[in-house]
Amino acid sequence: MLPLNGRRVLVTGASAGIGRATALTLAHAGAEVLATGRREDALRDLQAEAGAQRVQILAGDLNDAGFAATLAEAAAHVDAFVNNAGVLRYAPVLELTDEDTAWMFQTNVLAAFRISQAVARHMVARGQGHMVFVTSIGAREVFRMASVYAATKHALSAMARAMRLELQGQGLRVTEVAPGMVDTDIRASSTHPEVLASLAARRFAPLTAQDVAQAVRYALITEAPCCPDLIELRPQGAA
Numbered sequence: 001m002l003p004l005n006g007r008r009v010l011v012t013g014a015s016a017g018i019g020r021a022t023a024l025t026l027a028h029a030g031a032e033v034l035a036t037g038r039r040e041d042a043l044r045d046l047q048a049e050a051g052a053q054r055v056q057i058l059a060g061d062l063n064d065a066g067f068a069a070t071l072a073e074a075a076a077h078v079d080a081f082v083n084n085a086g087v088l089r090y091a092p093v094l095e096l097t098d099e100d101t102a103w104m105f106q107t108n109v110l111a112a113f114r115i116s117q118a119v120a121r122h123m124v125a126r127g128q129g130h131m132v133f134v135t136s137i138g139a140r141e142v143f144r145m146a147s148v149y150a151a152t153k154h155a156l157s158a159m160a161r162a163m164r165l166e167l168q169g170q171g172l173r174v175t176e177v178a179p180g181m182v183d184t185d186i187r188a189s190s191t192h193p194e195v196l197a198s199l200a201a202r203r204f205a206p207l208t209a210q211d212v213a214q215a216v217r218y219a220l221i222t223e224a225p226c227c228p229d230l231i232e233l234r235p236q237g238a239a
């Protein structure tokens with residue numbers, strides 16, 4: 001008997017990085033995963049690796065409200081939701097553009113909140129559900145050249161805590177998983193020379209996507225009334 005046998009889980013951002021590792025880890029633990037992201041080919045690779053009986057896929061852009069509504073309907077039956085999709089661009093605070101700011105706030109805050117609300121409505125109607133928000137160490141601290149990204153993660157953390165506060169009485173459990181630097185491609189969109197120099201000067205090894213996936217797995221294996229509210233993961237040696 002696997003620990004998540006019979007559990008149905010929606011994972012956003014499952015085409016790469018932390019979301020992909022999480023979808024695979026949960027599938028290996030027995031869950032039926034609905035995996036989403038924009039890149040359908042990457043989702044198909046994930047499905048081929050996990051097996052179609054373990055991972056279903058639905059590709060689309062979470063910034064598209066129509067797709068978010070379709071996804072929420074497809075996920076109306078899930079027991080758990082890993083709200084993971086996100087984007088990042090590091091740059092000096094005076095050099096971030098309106099486009100950078102809008103892109104990060106739209107994806108990390110507005111789209112993340114819209115899909116959370118839609119999934120939470122179904123969970124509340126069924127009187128149970130577990131939501132895991134992947135925020136960041138940057139949800140509580142601010143690092144140089146990460147101003148807007150940190151602002152989006154502070155906002156997402158506030159939304160996670162608000163959902164717990166207002167909906168725990170209706171059967172919802174909410175966990176925030178807040179990693180420090182993880183070895184994924186998310187920083188490929190940050191090309192400012194000062195950012196690249198700072199990343200090159202780093203003296204610690206980042207976490208792996210698998211480290212974060214294990215934290216999500218732990219959160220989902222706990223049983224009500226226990227609820228891990230916040231799991232922070234920091235690379236050893238990081239500030």
Ligand SMILES: NC(=O)c1ccc[n+]([C@@H]2O[C@H](COP(=O)([O-])OP(=O)(O)OC[C@H]3O[C@@H](n4cnc5c(N)ncnc54)[C@H](OP(=O)(O)O)[C@@H]3O)[C@@H](O)[C@H]2O)c1
Nearest residue numbers: 013015016017018037038039061062085086181182184186
């Ligand atoms: N890596 C780190 O150091 C780190 C640390 C702390 C927290 N986090 C957080 O962890 C989460 C995952 O990050 P990661 O490092 O795994 O990044 P990643 O490898 O770049 O993966 C990001 C995922 O989000 C999806 N995504 C982005 N925009 C989307 C959109 N508009 N619609 C649908 N899906 C979208 C991407 O899929 P498509 O491109 O296929 O759409 C991809 O699957 C993010 O919320 C990030 O802020 C990361």
